[in-house]
Amino acid sequence: MPEDERPIQPVSGTIMPRYAGPSTFARLPELRDVPRCDVAILGIPFDSGTSYRPGARFGPQAIRQASRHLRTQYHPDYDTEPFVEQQVADAGDVACNPFNIEQAIAQIQAAATDLLGTVGCIISLGGDHTIAVPLLRAVNHHHGPVALVHFDAHLDTWDTYFGAPYTHGTPFRRAAEEGLFLDDASMHVGIRGPLYSRHDLERDAALGFKVIHCDAFQTEGVAHVVQRIRQRVGAHPLYLSIDIDVLDPAHAPGTGTPEIAGMTSRELVGVLRGLAGLNLVSADVVEVAPAYDHAEVTSLAAATIVYELTNLFARKGCPSE
Amino acid sequence: MPEDERPIQPVSGTIMPRYAGPSTFARLPELRDVPRCDVAILGIPFDSGTSYRPGARFGPQAIRQASRHLRTQYHPDYDTEPFVEQQVADAGDVACNPFNIEQAIAQIQAAATDLLGTVGCIISLGGDHTIAVPLLRAVNHHHGPVALVHFDAHLDTWDTYFGAPYTHGTPFRRAAEEGLFLDDASMHVGIRGPLYSRHDLERDAALGFKVIHCDAFQTEGVAHVVQRIRQRVGAHPLYLSIDIDVLDPAHAPGTGTPEIAGMTSRELVGVLRGLAGLNLVSADVVEVAPAYDHAEVTSLAAATIVYELTNLFARKGCPSE
Amino acid sequence: MPEDERPIQPVSGTIMPRYAGPSTFARLPELRDVPRCDVAILGIPFDSGTSYRPGARFGPQAIRQASRHLRTQYHPDYDTEPFVEQQVADAGDVACNPFNIEQAIAQIQAAATDLLGTVGCIISLGGDHTIAVPLLRAVNHHHGPVALVHFDAHLDTWDTYFGAPYTHGTPFRRAAEEGLFLDDASMHVGIRGPLYSRHDLERDAALGFKVIHCDAFQTEGVAHVVQRIRQRVGAHPLYLSIDIDVLDPAHAPGTGTPEIAGMTSRELVGVLRGLAGLNLVSADVVEVAPAYDHAEVTSLAAATIVYELTNLFARKGCPSE
Amino acid sequence: MPEDERPIQPVSGTIMPRYAGPSTFARLPELRDVPRCDVAILGIPFDSGTSYRPGARFGPQAIRQASRHLRTQYHPDYDTEPFVEQQVADAGDVACNPFNIEQAIAQIQAAATDLLGTVGCIISLGGDHTIAVPLLRAVNHHHGPVALVHFDAHLDTWDTYFGAPYTHGTPFRRAAEEGLFLDDASMHVGIRGPLYSRHDLERDAALGFKVIHCDAFQTEGVAHVVQRIRQRVGAHPLYLSIDIDVLDPAHAPGTGTPEIAGMTSRELVGVLRGLAGLNLVSADVVEVAPAYDHAEVTSLAAATIVYELTNLFARKGCPSE
Amino acid sequence: MPEDERPIQPVSGTIMPRYAGPSTFARLPELRDVPRCDVAILGIPFDSGTSYRPGARFGPQAIRQASRHLRTQYHPDYDTEPFVEQQVADAGDVACNPFNIEQAIAQIQAAATDLLGTVGCIISLGGDHTIAVPLLRAVNHHHGPVALVHFDAHLDTWDTYFGAPYTHGTPFRRAAEEGLFLDDASMHVGIRGPLYSRHDLERDAALGFKVIHCDAFQTEGVAHVVQRIRQRVGAHPLYLSIDIDVLDPAHAPGTGTPEIAGMTSRELVGVLRGLAGLNLVSADVVEVAPAYDHAEVTSLAAATIVYELTNLFARKGCPSE
């Protein structure tokens, strides 16, 4: 590509030590500093939909801070240079009203819809899982209904909490009601633990979800899980929604509703790498609650997953290995 | 007093070690277990009015857990046996909707109003400072307007945050608008730090508050501060609202909007002891956010302050020393 | 079942947010509030038998606090509604003398023996592993010798420590001497690491234990381990004693004598689920030392395991899958 | 002032919650975004001169993160609107070689000298105290020798450590050798604790320093200390170098060489406020080591002090109260 | 003094960085490496007398680790070179049975009595306060009854806990019964908070104690407190027993029974410095529980106090300033 069209790179770690310099994700350029943008990183500091331990409002900053540590030039597992092959930039944070869930949802929807008008796709940094609703609306606005692959310990398809329709436990019920995802191409991955009712799984299935229980990683292995996901998603436009609590609390203590018996981070990046070539259109990584983190274990996991996603975007449409 | 009218005591530490046994405040009886109650401890686990670090929803449980450690039989600084001279009991928690501030306020107001119909007074465990509005309403319902002495780093008389009238930065503006406190008998104690506007102090004064700056503890000393408060409050019914962030972050790191240059815990208990004899009608201790605490420093401070308040209730109406 | 015989349920999370309300395990009713009880949760806050990092005296309260977070209505992996199919209640804490090990053991034995006279079975919350001796005595009083399946990093069959016969490293030697378990139906699971002597394993075997080394989870897999346990236990009355340090320190840092190279929590719940249908008569979960925990990782693991056990009780005697 | 000359303000907390938005100090504009700049905030992430606990390289980012929490519009203790009365902006970080102390010093000196060519003055965020040497050189380049008022637990006038002339224990010896400060107008404030030698104080005095022992705050009070500083500094251009360990570890645990029996944060801001009107030309706040911090106690203290300094710049040359 | 009689010095920080080298207190020689010893540092890792948060068994190691950080050559506030003017050495730890309080007391008594046969005096590192009894016995064996000055939040003169006569709440009752201290020369300093009974203070006074309430530091000041202590102690042989919880939890969170409204570390070292010249014969610093510490705040306070004590020994018998 002509030099003046080459993507603007992150600040180099050979000049500015990685613990210093800009506070953007991976020290990438700000959106205002790039002429065009393929993948935008968008902070959504909102946690008023949280039912247990709050604090995901500090997630975007914590993920960005942890992302300083990443080496980002070349990823051998994807054989990609994700910041060279495409322009990635940090689009800053959406201003969300912490005292009014509906208004915050509207703000997020507007910001994401606008942003998708000018950038290719978005990786959103949560924030709690409530934000998946306006993000899916924005994606639908541009792409129509998507295959939704949802990594989480929990189904997040409950109806209401305390009468509230929009919370971090209900986004995919709302999304189903609005037809935001393809009910024959969507699934939950990593689900585990007890439920609110004997009927939760049926109701969830009725919305169009298949479930890959977290135990499958132990009993079937990563490769088999990958195959099941690829088969279900096919060539549909894909939205990945990754709740960090899909990881075991050993790997992600800093989250609001941890659930033991979870995935290892090695399994999670293993699955993601297996999705190379799929038609990924946008994604989110949510529920990092830094007040419960230690030594950046959780925010580094989230930052690495975001980086992995940039590799998936770079490999988008490429034939799978 | 006849033996069968003697207050029911906390579980004795000579039988059940203090780290064990019931999880009520100071291992006191539950409200349902006492025939009458002079002072009720009421948990209000609500933090949806928080503007910065959330988590005060876990405050009541953390304060109760820290309160196990208290020795409570006799307080030499008050010369009181607060649990012998009056029946103190734990009234449990108010169910507050975390997703609807207005509904939560209504729930708190109803619960506190009801409770004050059967108990003498309430010490509320926050929860964020939003809860002061429904608590003051309940107190007004029973006592009419009160002298409000408000310990805090911040004025909490701002108008709205993001359009929301009820947040933890605005309760005393709302209270003023509703005439819930006596504008010639109220004051802020411990205020410090920068403000949102040059006019904050004037506007605050217009609501009827006097301000004792936190530096006064350094320059004038505790005894003088006590004198200023007693003078202003006089014989009016008194409501004490104590935001734990009135303490320096060294003494109370576990809070949502810490402000350096604060009070020591020795100064705070010193002031409280100086208020013995005043006509205290109810009180709250708010803004303990355990996720930011360490080694129970903050929750122990809050628990001790609550216990100090029970001594003030025991000394209520007694002539001051 | 007739409505008035239906078990009293935990406080509903749809009315009272899970972070609020009673401090009983999983917000279950207290024992005094139920007409009958199938499974009692009993706190045993005792840690004077600890040889390294103390603090398990705070274990019961920490496990109860973490248990707030549990969703408990329906467990799909067991197909049970454990609090509907049986009455589960919190029996509070045993008062244990922290300064006199023998007296504490007597207190625990008396309390558990009494309790088993009125409830079906007990899940004890430690406390250090010393408590297994009086608990096994109480169980023997009602059931005779039991198959003992002991999850732990350590054998706990040493003779004495500093001359003391009752410590957290010696309970199963004492139990063997008293004939409290069936020597042809008992085993240790998860054992690993170095030993005090070349002869430890022989001596342990002489007491009747088989050992499943922790590596077996890696080399044989969960299903095979389950099979070995079921085969050995058969139809005997079963007592499960679960030292939280059977988990790797990544999954359970908050314990007194951590040992690396341990089980994942996914493996542990996998094994437990495999034991469905066995004739479980009582159980303990011990050695949670909250001062060394972070973000409730350990106490949540323990709380979840306790909940899993309630499912095993619900499935007791049911044919295995 | 004409509207188009009015300073560009920080992102407003009424639009973007303070926990979100840009990661600049107090969410101020970046230097590149302002037409002129009166006070520049400059990060100097360097800690290779540390003799005990390292980690101050993460200081600038931690201070900026904590500074989000500040309310900055109006400071009643100075009667200033520091971001309205002058343009304050964030100049980002200096790239410092972590493996070559001399080169890092040259980099800092060059960056600061350049910057002072275009901005009025600098508040540097350390980094360890080594950085005071190149900063003083830069200030001397523009202002000539300055009155140096140094807040610290330690003298920092030792000769060499392990043969190294430039470390965080030696900057003011080097500065003295180069004549960078006025030897009749400089002093240490907050000094305490034991010394390396009986002769440390004499040698220090020979360099031109007066010492205000930390006990003076207890025995003489803040007002008297202020008077002693003002007297010694007079109308000279003033450089303030503030090592966060001048605060007691209770107020600033997150630092490399803590020393007990220190100042409270209330005393420190009290002294700073007392310096209003002096001819402050630049300043640094150093030795924040976030890995040892808790709940942002230390970084919030540092951020608040930096903000206080912006008020001192706003009041510079104004007559003292 | 002849060179070969000069005390053996700690490892020099100019050769071996302070974070490295031997793990003795302040990197002093071991007792076995010195021909004679004036002041021995003795670890007493025992905490089985603890009533609330255990863990002081790890106190000695934590204090030694924190002591690495101390600069120890010259103390300007005493004008002493404490390791030059006298031989100070680390005598290691006493082996204490954690499962048998009486035996542990016997072990401590024997070890301390023996040690005092060959060294001038002992500074003991606790361990919980139970250890004061055997230490006072050992001191009495060599010096007869002593003036006891006891710094603590609590009286520690209760009778028994759970029937146990030797616990951390009862040492000075036992000591009184045995006549181990002079009842006309002893006092508690720093006492505060509520009591177990209205009669605690009378009973305590009957044992011969005067009490300096912690508030005295606020109302009277350090100098006056010093005067009261010196007056009471006079020329008697003096034993100092310092419970770290005499400090406020802000200054010493890492302890078992913290009590708010305590002393600052500046006040404590101020008082100690005021005792220069008194006839100090031995001392202890107890109740450091590292599991509750943060950033070594508590263990550094304890280590510094131990070092201050070595200065008091160096100034022993010197005329007061």
Place this chain on the structure above:
Amino acid sequence: MPEDERPIQPVSGTIMPRYAGPSTFARLPELRDVPRCDVAILGIPFDSGTSYRPGARFGPQAIRQASRHLRTQYHPDYDTEPFVEQQVADAGDVACNPFNIEQAIAQIQAAATDLLGTVGCIISLGGDHTIAVPLLRAVNHHHGPVALVHFDAHLDTWDTYFGAPYTHGTPFRRAAEEGLFLDDASMHVGIRGPLYSRHDLERDAALGFKVIHCDAFQTEGVAHVVQRIRQRVGAHPLYLSIDIDVLDPAHAPGTGTPEIAGMTSRELVGVLRGLAGLNLVSADVVEVAPAYDHAEVTSLAAATIVYELTNLFARKGCPSE
């Protein structure tokens, strides 16, 4: 062996509780106290080669403190009594200049070369990975080039960082240039994550390394990895260099450059046990940064690995199982 030639044992845990007594590794004798030494434990507290989170200078002390907890008499997985079959002793720390990398390297090289003149082999406790260069030089001095098996998340074969040839990211490039290892017998194990350049792996291979990706533990299993290592190393003298960050952050948060998707500690000890019988000549365990650790999780992992290594030395030359 004759009794007077039997190795001197660690302090017995039956006499001195493990939390007490000497601070040497596993409470082993100091080197000066043994007549001969087969395996020396050597602390190398140096971290000035760190590129991200510093603090490994505190590694040796933290590993020694955690090692107290180890039971060390007999290891059933090796069938060894490692401290009986050979004399193991603690050689203390090397004095390393923190301000001069080259001088520190010379100090380490001299110390290790000297030590290997009198002891059989060394296990070094880092410190950052820079120290591998002087350690390999010392080993080469005595043994010639070695097979190098390097456990790490990172290749550590980069050329320079900020112009510095000796850093923790470059040791094995330097070692290759100096011919310190056998280029047909060396390998990296546990490598994962992104790289600085598309060419990193080729360049690394050109130095003679084979790479076992961390995923191999998931896809191939431990036994297969062991086989690959044994095949490559053969009978060559073997040096093991173990960067603790080869473990997943869940298992080792306390390190400077954590990388998710790592090995479990069970996999790591599994591999090490598989190397029994190989001709191990020395080893290091590096990059423990205690300021980022929690509950000793990381330092206990490192201490256990060091202990495992002593078993490998005991099994050296024995036929493999």
